[in-house]
Amino acid sequence: MLKINNLHATVADKPILKGLTLTLNPGEIHAVMGPNGAGKSTLSYVLGGRPGYEVTDGTATLDGQDLLALAPHERAALGLFLGFQYPVEIPGVSNVQFLREALNAQRKARGEAALSAGDFLRVARTQAGAMGVDMDMLKRPVNVGFSGGEKKRNEMVQMGIIDPKLAILDETDSGLDIDALRVVGDGINRIMRKPDKAVLLITHYQRLLDYVKPDFVHVLADGRIVRSGGAELALELEREGYGALAA
């Protein structure tokens, strides 16, 4: 589904990704772990198409299509969802308003009919309910005044509404207490654990992986995947730290 080959990227002319290669097949959940500064967030932004992140070499394709040639909204229409480590607050724009616009823009790009306001609200209510999020909260401006945990739940509600093919979740576990971690983990499993979908979980810590069992774990250090393994690798990392493994 997602094929990343020899990806090099710079931020403000500073090389961050230095030849990253990674393949996700349908039905797989991959975790990318690594120390601060390894390039984890850069990987998610490069795949999402954030301005300021320049690809200098390598390729990334989603179902055979060149992701890097597409604008961010086109990548979304192709089925890519980017979960933010720090979801952005947007005063004056309500969640439902923007999500309906987002979903219908994606549907239009794929040649599908727009959802009516009523149909959209039904979907939104179902997804909000599943994440324990109040509909009133969804009617409020995007992330404004939300706690850290509420923002992350809101990311999951958005993911549920958009129903992407591939989710790249950047430190979705940061800032969550144990209960919220379980809710978010359950959300990822419910929405994304399907034979035709894939997830790239970017995380510092093993604890989210207690709830979302990865099929593969990769260690990212200095812009490259330095080691790959199964779920047991995350436990090993937790025990021994990154230093020993990355060396």
Add this chain to the structure above:
Amino acid sequence: MSALALPSPREEAWRWSALAALPALAEATPRADALPVAPAFGGPHLTFIDGVYRPERSNPGPVAVGAVDAASAHPLARLATAPGWTLALGDDHAAGLVEIIHVSTGGANHVPARIALAAGAQARIVETFVGDGWANRLTAIALGKGARLMRALRLTQASGFTSLRDEAEIGEGASLVTVALGAGGAGSRIDAALTLTGTAAYAEMGGALLARGEQRHEAAVVVRHEAEKGVSRQIWRAVADDTASASLAARVEVAEGAQKTDGEQSLRGLLLKRAATVNLKPELEIFADDVKCAHGATVGELDAQALFYLASRGVPPAAARALLTHAFVADALDRIGEEAVRDAFIADADAWLEAH
């Protein structure tokens, strides 16, 4: 019309004005091919076409049409000496929403108006400017004790120029709220001198100016506190795209003795292109020592992080910019108390945002 003497951009109060088109408009003849504009709010309404009252398209309700008891030394408003309209309400009278539609078909038209509300009277007026040409207006406002006036001004001419001048005296405990939207293709100058003459009066003037192409929009408002415990609010949002400019000059004067004045100015500009211009000039002149005057003036661009966030969810760039620009102007237009009017103004702003 060679007598048309316009203020010079060398004068401080007119430095951002774009009046160059006015002499030609003043000499042009209206085409008189008026497009029918239906009233939008179902109540009393008056239609002026090229400055002339059209009874067959009006239902004036409490409004009188004819010579107006208003005069001004203002360089543009002094031209408004033709017959116009007057809304005068006696003590404790309340008028429903009155709609005034100004259609211009080229050329220039100058119309005065007077709104006089006696003690405890209440009125709501929405004015809409459409067509092209130069629509020039003087509105004299006098509010008695406890009177309340809510005005909404919608500048949606396709081209030409709209110049408005308000001169208001606001009495004890009276309230004047004026919200303007500039969302057409014309240039504009919204000019006001609001004086709080009575204790605990309230004056609010603000709105949103949306400029694109080579448009020049401008608001210049002076609020003068002459009595104690007055409250004033000036909440303006200026959006400039392409090479357009939107300018806001907002001044608060607090006279000696006008203690416990509470004045606030919030002027914010948004540049949609690097070649666009927003000018902001908040000014305070205070001759009393126990006052609270807050002012904020900021100019910026759309938040790149928010644009990327919206894009990452699939919102195309033009729609993302429209959403964020809508949000930027919404708090100024939300000051319109009448829901149907507020919705209509927001729809006009959205139509402007989507017309790319």
